[in-house]
Amino acid sequence: MAVQEAVRSSEELRKQGNELYKRGKFEDAVPVYKRAAESAPTDAAPVSNLAAAYFELGQYDVCMAACKTASELLAPQSGSTDAVALAKLQKLLIREAKAALNTAQLDRAERVLLALPASEDTAAMEKCVGQLRKAQAGDAKGVLSKLILELPRCKPMIRNVPEYFHFGHDTPESLYGVNDEVLRTERKKISFLFGGIGDARNLHRTMDGKCFHFTVVDHKPAAIARDILVLLMLDEISKNASVHALEDNQMIAIICLYYTYLAPIMPDWVYHMLQTYIAKAMSALESPAEFPTFLDVPQLYRAGVSSILREWQSEVQEEYPTKRVRLEAIRQRLRDRTQRTLRTGKLGLEAPKDCEKQEAFYRATGVLFMEFGGKPMHGTQLNAAYSEFDEKSPDTFNAELLEGLDTAWRTNVTLVDLEWQRNREGWDGSPETAASHMDINVLHNPFEFAMKLAEERTGMSEGEGMFHRMLNWFHSVARAMKQLQGRYKIEVCVGDVNSVLEQVRYGVVGHRSDQQNAKTTGVGGQPALAAPSDLHTEELSEYPLAYDRIHLSNIPDYVGGSLSSFLYALPVTYTGDFSYITSCCLRNPPLFRTPRHFTNEYVGLSDSSDLAKLFHAKMEPLQFPEDAPLVMSEYIQWHRCDSSTNFADLISRPELEAWLYRLFLKLAIPKERKSRDFVLIYSPLNLTAYVRLCNHLHDIGYPAHWIGSVLSSILSGTITCKARPPRSDPLDILEVQNEARREAIEQCTAPFVAELSTLLSMWQQAGALPFGILSTALPDIELVHKYSVTFDAIPDLVAETPSFVLLLFDAELLPPGSNSIRKFLLSDEKADLSSRGKAIRERGLHVISTWDWHRGSKTATFWLRRDVLESVISGHRWGPAIWRTDNWTIQGMPQRMEDVRDLGVWLQD
Incomplete structure (x- = not known):
């Protein structure tokens, strides 16, 4: 009983x-x-x-x-x-x-x-065992390093030379305040990273306090070269503590800095002083001991920086003579003034109240005048001309004097990056097009910087003119450098900031020591943070493994928005309310009413609790109304919080799967957009972002089989879900919220399986997906090859957005002249549901979003499983072509599959 x-x-x-x-x-x-x-x-x-x-x-x-x-x-x-x-x-x-x-x-x-x-299930598991064994037996750290350093994170541009931004627009702001809690941390060293360092104004403003490490990153060697010159000049100024007792060489350094930092042209003697600093920097790049001890310029980047400095020694002055640059400065200031008036109906304040005449003189002549203590500091003729200058009648200025200045003055060569200038749209290398298409960007207003300083209340005295304001600013930075002597290091990096951040996270930063690399990775791939040291010298010898604060400017606008910030920057930020990443939106702020709308576009989510559970991200409350005009142009801070990984505190499995399908469809099939628009939203991320996201979710405690089942479904070629590829631009919050009321339908993922399965095999071999992905579609790592194909002609027009994919396609099913192919990638209510459309989706094309473009040789390099390549290379109907993912049209005529070169097994190339 x-x-x-x-x-x-x-x-x-x-x-x-x-x-x-x-x-x-x-x-x-x-x-x-x-x-x-x-x-x-x-x-x-x-x-x-x-x-x-x-x-x-x-x-x-x-x-x-x-x-x-x-x-x-x-x-x-x-x-x-x-x-x-x-x-x-x-x-x-x-x-x-x-x-x-x-x-x-x-x-x-x-x-x-x-x-x-034996069964289908056991076959998939047996294959998975074999693949994971190979990963365990291999050099996972080496493979991960290869992945991070070799594979691009974004789709390429066809005109893929990055633009050179030599002058910023931010108000110079420190990343900490006098009574900032971060200064009371137990760590002896405070670490900051500046992405898109530009003219380094925010770095200069931050230099004050205890022991610091600054990592400064820019994708242009020219920006780093210019900042090195500025730092060398500031170092010279810092040797005297008093602004009232400057020695001659220090005053010369400040004058040189004044023109180098702000002006399009400079007096001849200042130009020669600048050349002295250029020669000094080049010598230091050859002999590291010649750099100031605070400046760390890794060997990895020295060749690129030296190449820029060599251009600045003579080539730039010859190609951009003084008159040409001076006239361009006048033209661009006039254009900027006119556009501002048309936009706002008024001019607004263009200079501090004691600098109005200098600003009007600059606008009329392109010459940045200099006076100190009320006394002009130029030759007799220019001083007299300035004294007689009438702001109300600027056209009456002595033209002969300007012709003399064009001979006696020189171009500020640090404003020119010849690589960028020679690759701008419309230039074919001829002198004729050079004259009309290669003018440098001197749109900036030097006096705007002085107004920004006044906004920050940096102690700039009024009534002294532009030079005195800048002298005080430069000297305040130099004084901080002197006070910090022996307690700070500036590490410079050239490249994509997301690449640098990921290298820091996994300990594969190329220029950092092996000893340092061994300390970088802790449990779950998170940084293993070093114990604080009491010795400044020991602190400065250690590279940071995480940062107190990361300043990203508006870089996220171009590299994937919130998703890239959460995947790359947040994991290498210390947890807590006093550490954060910060960025703003400057490319298209009118399109986003609130930060929620911005995040929804890039992440497919907007609820703060979801962001905390999926990214351990928490937004700092805004200091201004959430619905204020152009709210996204303000800096917004995100903290990395210690969110619980208890099961009850994760989002549910159905919610996770719905979001992962939504995000996959958004990354793979972006919303159709104009190819060129003043406020165009970029959709630059390739499918490596999706694989990285899955790795991230596993690291923070989401069950492996949740993630693996989504990946297995995508690899099967068909998913069943309520999500759809995006239908609004930007992605509307209501579209996401209404998704739950839609019918779940089958959608074809076949065009993306070849690439995704290749990437998953690579990441699994790197130990970054150390769990079972039960799919027979996942290839062995030996099947992953590197390929290249050279194109006969690819137009450069409208080619400066990262929106290009490589397609292997059946030309009989999908003729190259087809209009937008997005309808063939869709399987929802907006799809081409004809038998031809179905055939194209299921067996007519392979989309490759992860590839490199070598513009000079017109060669595409990509990574793909060999069996897929061989299955189409024998078919004469197939060919590779480059297509756009904004308007989904072809960019140039395809090649033959026979033109594709096998560069060998990826892990052995």
């Missing part, structure tokens, strides 16, 4: 547990199943239920233990002809094998698989 009661009690408890399980309350189901198992200790059913609940919770070790116990209880029954018991046992063994794969316990997975009959 007692036994029967126990059985009934166990069955009742199992029913309760099953109800909780069906509702996704796995944590609540576990204790109920445990009680059921205790009531009927010889019954395998409640233990089997318990194993299932543990599996759903991602607690794979205890799941395997429960599977083993349940299997032992079932074994006597399954040994007979009891088909039901045998099926239950096989189900348990499959679950145990999957749990073993999700924790990379391969020996255990193999032992379990040996007890199972």
Whole structure:
């Protein structure tokens, strides 16, 4: 009787547990199943239920233990002809094998698989075991380093020379305040990273306090070269503590800095002083000991910086003579003034109140005048001309004097990057087009900088003129450098800031020492933060493994918005309310009413609790109304918070899957847009962002089988979900919210399987996806090859947005002259549902978003599984071509598949 009661009690408890399980309350189901198992200790059913609940919770070790116990209880029954018991046992063994794969316990997975009959499931698991074994046996750190350093994060541009931004527009702001809590951290060293350093105004403003490490990043060697020159001049100024007792060489350095930092042209003697600093910098690049001890210019970047400095020694002055630059400055200031008037109906303040005449003189002549203590500091003729200058009649200025200045003055060569100038749209290399298309950008207003200084209340005195204001500014920076002597390091990096951030996270920064690299990676790929040191010299010898604050300017506008910030910057930021990343939107702020709308466009989510659960991101409350005009043009701070990874504090599995499908469709099939627009939203990220996101989710505790099942579904070629490729631009919050009310439909992912499966194999080999992806579509790493194809002609027009993909396509099904192909990639209500459209989707093309473009040789380089390439290379109808993902049209005529060159196995090239 007692036994029967126990059985009934166990069955009742199992029913309760099953109800909780069906509702996704796995944590609540576990204790109920445990009680059921205790009531009927010889019954395998409640233990089997318990194993299932543990599996759903991602607690794979205890799941395997429960599977083993349940299997032992079932074994006597399954040994007979009891088909039901045998099926239950096989189900348990499959679950145990999957749990073993999700924790990379391969020996255990193999032992379990040996007890199972052959099936589609076991074939996928056996293949997964083999792939994970290869990853474990290989050099995972080396493969990860190769991935990070070699594969691009964004789709390429065809005209892919980055623009040179030599002058910023920010108000110079420090990344910390006098009483900032970050200064009271236990760490002896405070670390900052400035992405898109530009003219370094925010770096200069931040230099004050205890022991500091500054990492400054820019994708242009020219920006770094210019900042090095400025730092050398500031170092010279810093040798005297008083602005009232400057020695001659320090005053000369300030005058040189004044013109180098602000002006398009400069007096001849200042130009020669600038050349002295250029020669000094070039010499220091050859001999590291010649650099000031605070300046770390890694060997990796020296050749690129030296190349720019060589151009500035003579070539730039010859190509951009003084008169040409001076006239361009006048023209661009006039254009800027006119456009501002048309936009606002008024001019607005263009100079501080004591600099109006100097600003009008600059606007009329292109000459930045200099006076100190009320006395002009130029030759007699120019001083007299300035004294007689009438702001109301600027056209009456002495033209002959200007012709003399064009001979006696020189171009500020640091404003010119010849690589950028020679690759601008419309230039074909001829002198004729050079004259009309290669004028440098001197649109900036030097006096705007003085107004920015006044906004920051930096102690700039009024009534002294522009030079005195700048002298005080430069000297305040130099004084901070003197006070910090021996307590700060400036590390410069040339390249994409997201690349640098990811290298820091995983300890593969090329120029940092092996000893430092060994300390960088902790549990789950997160930075293993070093213990603080009491010695400044020891502190400065250590590169930071995480940053207190990261300043990204408006770089996210161009590299994936919030998603790239959350994937790259936030993981290398210290947790807590006093550390943060900060950025603004300057490319298209009118399109985003609030930060929620901005985040929704790039992440496909806008709820703050979701962002905390998925990215451990928390936004600092705004200091201004959320719906203020152009709110996104203001700097917004994101903190990395210590969010719980307890199961109850994760978003649910259905929510995660819905979001992952939504984001995949958004990345793979961006909304159709104009190819050129003043406020164009970029969709630059390639599919490596999706793989990185899956790695991130696994690192922060989301169960491996949740992520793996989504990836397996995509790799199958068909997904069933309520998400659709985006239909609004920017992605509307209501579109995301209304998704739940849509019908779930089957959607074809076949065009993206070849690339995604290739990338997943590469990341798995790097140990960055150390769990089972149960798909026979995942290739062995030896199948991943590197390829190249050279195109006969690819137009450069409208080619400066990262919106290009490489397509391998069946020209019979999809003729190259087709209009927008997006309808063929869609499977929803907006798709081409004809038999031809279906054939194109399912077997007519492979989209490759991860590739490099070598503009000079017109060569595309890409990574792909060999079996896919060989399956189409024999078909004469197939060919590779470059298409756009903004208006989804072809950019140039295709090549033949026979033109594709196999560069060898990726891991051996």
